[in-house]
Amino acid sequence: xxxxxxxxxxxxxxxxxxxxxxxxxxxxxxxxxxxxxxxxxxxxxxxxxxxxxxxxxxxxxxxxxxxxxxxxxxxxxxxxxxxxxxxxxxxxxxxxxxxxxxxxxxxxxxxxxxxxxxxxxxxxxxxxxxxxxxxxxxxxxxxxxxxxxxxxxxxxxxxxxxxx
Amino acid sequence: xxxxxxxxxxxxxxxxxxxxxxxxxxxxxxxxxxxxxxxxxxxxxxxxxxxxxxxxxxxxxxxxxxxxxxxxxxxxxxxxxxxxxxxxxxxxxxxxxxxxxxxxxxxxxxxxxxxxxxxxxxxxxxxxxxxxxxxxxxxxxxxxxxxxxxxxxxxxxxxxxxxxxxxxxxxxxxxxxxxxxxxxxxxxxxxxxxxxxxxxxxxxxxxxxxxxxxxxxxxxxxxxxxxxxxxxxxxxxxxxxxxxxxxxxxxxxxxxxxxxxxxxxxxxxxxxxxxxxxxxxxxxxxxxxxxxxxxxxxxxxxxxxxxxxxxxxxxxxxxxxxxxxxxxxxxxxxxxxxxxxxxxxxxxxxxxxxxxxxxxxxxxxxxxxxxxxxxxxxxxxxxxxxxxxxxxxxxxxxxxxxxxxxxxxxxxxxx
Numbered sequence: 001x002x003x004x005x006x007x008x009x010x011x012x013x014x015x016x017x018x019x020x021x022x023x024x025x026x027x028x029x030x031x032x033x034x035x036x037x038x039x040x041x042x043x044x045x046x047x048x049x050x051x052x053x054x055x056x057x058x059x060x061x062x063x064x065x066x067x068x069x070x071x072x073x074x075x076x077x078x079x080x081x082x083x084x085x086x087x088x089x090x091x092x093x094x095x096x097x098x099x100x101x102x103x104x105x106x107x108x109x110x111x112x113x114x115x116x117x118x119x120x121x122x123x124x125x126x127x128x129x130x131x132x133x134x135x136x137x138x139x140x141x142x143x144x145x146x147x148x149x150x151x152x153x154x155x156x157x158x159x160x161x162x163x164x
Numbered sequence: 165x166x167x168x169x170x171x172x173x174x175x176x177x178x179x180x181x182x183x184x185x186x187x188x189x190x191x192x193x194x195x196x197x198x199x200x201x202x203x204x205x206x207x208x209x210x211x212x213x214x215x216x217x218x219x220x221x222x223x224x225x226x227x228x229x230x231x232x233x234x235x236x237x238x239x240x241x242x243x244x245x246x247x248x249x250x251x252x253x254x255x256x257x258x259x260x261x262x263x264x265x266x267x268x269x270x271x272x273x274x275x276x277x278x279x280x281x282x283x284x285x286x287x288x289x290x291x292x293x294x295x296x297x298x299x300x301x302x303x304x305x306x307x308x309x310x311x312x313x314x315x316x317x318x319x320x321x322x323x324x325x326x327x328x329x330x331x332x333x334x335x336x337x338x339x340x341x342x343x344x345x346x347x348x349x350x351x352x353x354x355x356x357x358x359x360x361x362x363x364x365x366x367x368x369x370x371x372x373x374x375x376x377x378x379x380x381x382x383x384x385x386x387x388x389x390x391x392x393x394x395x396x397x398x399x400x401x402x403x404x405x406x407x408x409x410x411x412x413x414x415x416x417x418x419x420x421x422x423x424x425x426x427x428x429x430x431x432x433x434x435x436x437x438x439x440x441x442x443x444x445x446x447x448x449x450x451x452x453x454x455x456x457x458x459x460x461x462x463x464x465x466x467x468x469x470x471x472x473x474x475x476x477x478x479x480x481x482x483x484x485x486x487x488x489x490x491x492x493x494x495x496x497x498x499x500x501x502x503x504x505x506x507x508x509x510x511x512x513x514x515x516x517x518x519x520x521x522x523x524x525x526x527x528x529x530x531x532x533x534x535x536x537x538x539x540x541x542x543x544x545x546x547x548x549x550x551x552x553x554x555x556x557x558x559x560x561x562x563x564x565x566x567x568x569x570x571x572x573x574x575x576x577x578x579x
Contacts, residue, residue, distance in 0.1 A: 013349060013438060017544040022523040026230075026237045028204055040551035060350040060383055064544060065523075066285040068204060068301035086353050088383055090285060094301035142187065143315065153303045157212045 001122040001149065003080040003101060005054045009114040010041075012058035016065040016091065020073045028069065030076035037073040049078035054120065056112045057084040062091020071098040081120050083108050083127065083137060096144045099152035103127070105137035122148065166413035168321040169388055170356040173296040173410065177279045184320040184419075193278040193295075194222055195308040198265045200229035201283035203241045204302035206248050209310060217252055218312030224256045224282075225249060226268050229519045231260040234526035263491025263517030266290070266461040269297075270373055271402050271493060276391035277410030281308050286461050286541060288384070291376035292369060293399065294391035294410060296356070299380060319356040319385040323418040326359060328427035329366040333575040335471065336367075336374030337463055337539065337559035341432040342424060343375075344382060345442030352384040355419065358412065359389045366426065369398040370467040374559075377462045378541055381439040431575055433537075434557040437545040445562055445574045454534040456481070456567040457548075458512075458560055459488030460522040463539035466497050472564035473503035475578050476510035482570030485512040486528040492517055512567070524549040537566045 017040070024036045038045035055061075055074070061084035062070060071094040074082065081101040085108050095102045101122045105111070112118065112129055119128040125139030140148055150156035167175065175181045177190035195218075197205045202225060209215050217223050225245065230238035242260075249257045258268055265282065266289035274280060276294035280287060283305040290297035300314065308314045326339065343357075357379060361367045372389045379387025389395070391409045399407045431445040458464075458472050469489060487507050489495040495516055498504050507514050513528075520527035522540040530536050530549030536556065538548065543555035558566070561575035 015542075015544045017542070017547045021546055022525060025200055026241060028207060040546040060353065063349060063383060064285060064380075064542060066201065066283055066287075066299040066301050068201075068303060071301075086350055089353070089385060090299055090301060093304055097301060097303040153307065154208065154211055157214070157307065 002119060003054065003122060004119040005052045005080050007056050007112055007114060007116045007118055008048060008053045009109065009112070010055060010057040011109065012060070013063055014057050014061050015063045016067055016070045019062065019070040020067060025067055025069055028072065030072050033069050033073035034076035037077040046077050052078050052080055054118055055079050055082045056108050057082065058109045059085045061087050063088040066090045068094045068098065071095040071100050075100045081122070083112070083120065085109065096140070096147050097153035099148060101140065101148060103137040103139070105135060111135055166415040166417065168416040168418065169294065169358050169390060169410065169412045170296065170319060170321045170386065172412065173277050173279060174316065174318050176277065182318050184318050186318045187315065188318065189313050189315050190279055191313055192281050192308050194224055194269070194273055194280045195305060196224040196265060196269060196280065196282035197305055198225070198229055198284060199227045199231065199242050199245060201302055202245045205283055205306045205309065206244065208303050208306035212306070214310045217254070217309050220252065220254055221256070222312070223254050223309060224269060224273055225254060226258040226262060226265040227260045228264040228517065229523065229525060231518045261492055263493065264461045264464070264519060266377065267464070267490035267494070267517065271491060275399070275407050276395060281305060281314055285380045286377050288379035288387050289373055289377040289461060291379060291386055291388040292372040293395050294388050296386050296388065298386060319354055320419045322352065322355045322357050323421035324357055324359045325362060325421065325423045326367055326426055327362040327423060328425045329363065330426040330429060333431055333471065333561035334426065334429045335468065335559035335561065336371030338429050338432050339371070339424060340375045340378035341434055341442045341557070342429060344434065344440040345432065347382065349381065349438065349440040350383055352382045355384055356386040356388065357382065357384045359387065361389065361392060364392040364394040368467065369394060370465040373465065374463055381541060431559060431562050433562060433572070434543055436543055436554040436556065439542060439557065445572065448556065448572050449574055451572045452535065453483050453537050453566050453571055455484040455486065455528060455530065455536050456563050457486050457521050457528060457536060457538040457540060458563050459490065460519065460540035461490055462541040463560055464488055464490030464494065466494055468539065468560040469498040469503040470501065471560040473506040475561060475564040475575060476568060477506050479510055479568050481511045481567040483567050485567040486521060487512045487514045488518060488520060490517055521548055523547065530555070537563050537572060539563050
């Protein structure tokens with residue numbers, strides 16, 4: 001599974017109240033949520049991400065709330081994957097459950113720059129930066145990979161149900 | 165082999181011995197959600213075509229985030245969930261008149277050694293009685309509600325010991341902030357924290373619940389107090405039975421350990437916009453404040469109201485002050501003890517158990533440029549309303565002293 005795109009870079013501790021503020025949580029429609037993704041930090045995020053981007057961030061990306069809308073909003077806004085130095089546990093699971101690849105790469109913010117073009121192998125964690133530098137992140141394997149490949153937990157559950 | 169509390173609970177839940185880093189399926193003892201995440205959980209169940217529950221008696225639902233509904237959409241969400249509850253005959257449903265989910269789990273359901281999952285990050289609160297309690301997203305909770313199972317990566321246990329007795333105005337919040345300030349918000353990623361209290365009565369259940377509640381702010385997978393005599397007293401008083409104690413084996417191995425001398429703690433605050441931006445109250449004293457909030461699943465308990473009432477007795481607040489007990493049971497107890505009367509006399513707006521301002525929902529949302537002191541769990545940018553507002557987190561004593569003075573104040577000025 002390979003994803004590629006231009007880098008949008010953020011710092012440490014991008015929390016769920018930044019990714020999608022609580023006032024938007026009464027809805028689950030991906031298009032609605034996408035328009036409000038990262039709103040407190042950058043109200044133009046939706047436009048910047050719409051061409052398809054890869055987020056690169058520092059420590060504990062997605063810290064805070066269990067709101068699954070955080071993963072839904074980013075994916076619907078055009079985020080193809082998130083590469084971070086570490087992730088909050090709940091966000092990491094929510095991302096996988098919604099088919100959004102999440103790769104751990106120590107020192108990600110030092111090694112990757114804003115506007116770099118990167119290609120990510122989700123399974124091996126290999127990241128090619130600007131077609132020449134190769135970085136090794138932590139790939140997704142096992143059940144999370146199966147869920148991701150299905151497109152998310154819903155499709156995964158449905159296919160599991162049909163095969164039984 | 166000697167097991168930590170984490171290993172003991174997860175081994176039982178997995179039906180086999182597990183160790184840190186193992187990925188394993190586990191049975192859950194309770195699966196729970198509230199109104200704001202509940203409609204999403206049900207939506208996932210509907211889309212999956214599996215609108216069923218593994219065990220009616222093990223599902224707990226409470227209305228708190230949108231209670232009572234501040235707008236039509238919130239009323240619609242609650243209505244959808246009431247239908248779900250009725251159609252599936254779920255007995256443990258708590259409508260708008262009971263309180264905040266995490267407090268209800270603590271008061272009525274959580275037991276030592278339980279595995280609890282709920283669609284809210286502050287589910288860690290039930291760790292106060294020694295339950296392995298985790299917040300999960302709506303999809304993961306939907307799966308747990310349907311099957312009674314979830315999966316975990318067994319976390320590495322870390323041991324914290326609390327020794328000595330806290331001074332007068334010190335509360336669980338100061339312990340949580342001390343840990344956050346010393347370790348920062350990402351240190352406990354992939355770990356569970358097991359807290360041993362050397363003198364159990366010196367650190368009561370109210371204080372423990374605040375620390376466990378903020379386990380998620382430390383990014384810990386769980387923050388559990390080792391069940392002891394306080395745990396037994398609490399459950400016996402609240403429910404009339406003695407719980408079985410689950411404790412780590414002597415000689416259990418921890419990744420590392422850390423000790424806090426409670427007698428040396430001073431009142432702390434977390435400055436904007438991060439829970440680990442911790443300072444002694446003296447460092448920010450004098451800063452003018454627009455609104456104070458005392459309440460939430462973090463600090464809306466009886467001892468919080470007791471501290472606030474002691475400071476506000478006979479005085480008038482100089483800021484807007486909103487106070488919300490975490491449950492109706494606590495509201496009633498605070499009323500009987502006279503704390504509600506004292507706060508109302510002091511000019512506070514006091515209301516029933518709802519999440520309201522904590523998540524910038526309703527009942528006191530921050531406007532642009534406003535400064536808040538809050539006893540809730542998070543001061544993230546925009547958490548309590550406008551992204552241009554600033555939230556300082558503190559315990560109830562600092563919050564009450566601040567309300568009385570109109571600026572951030574060290575409660576130790578009040579004898």
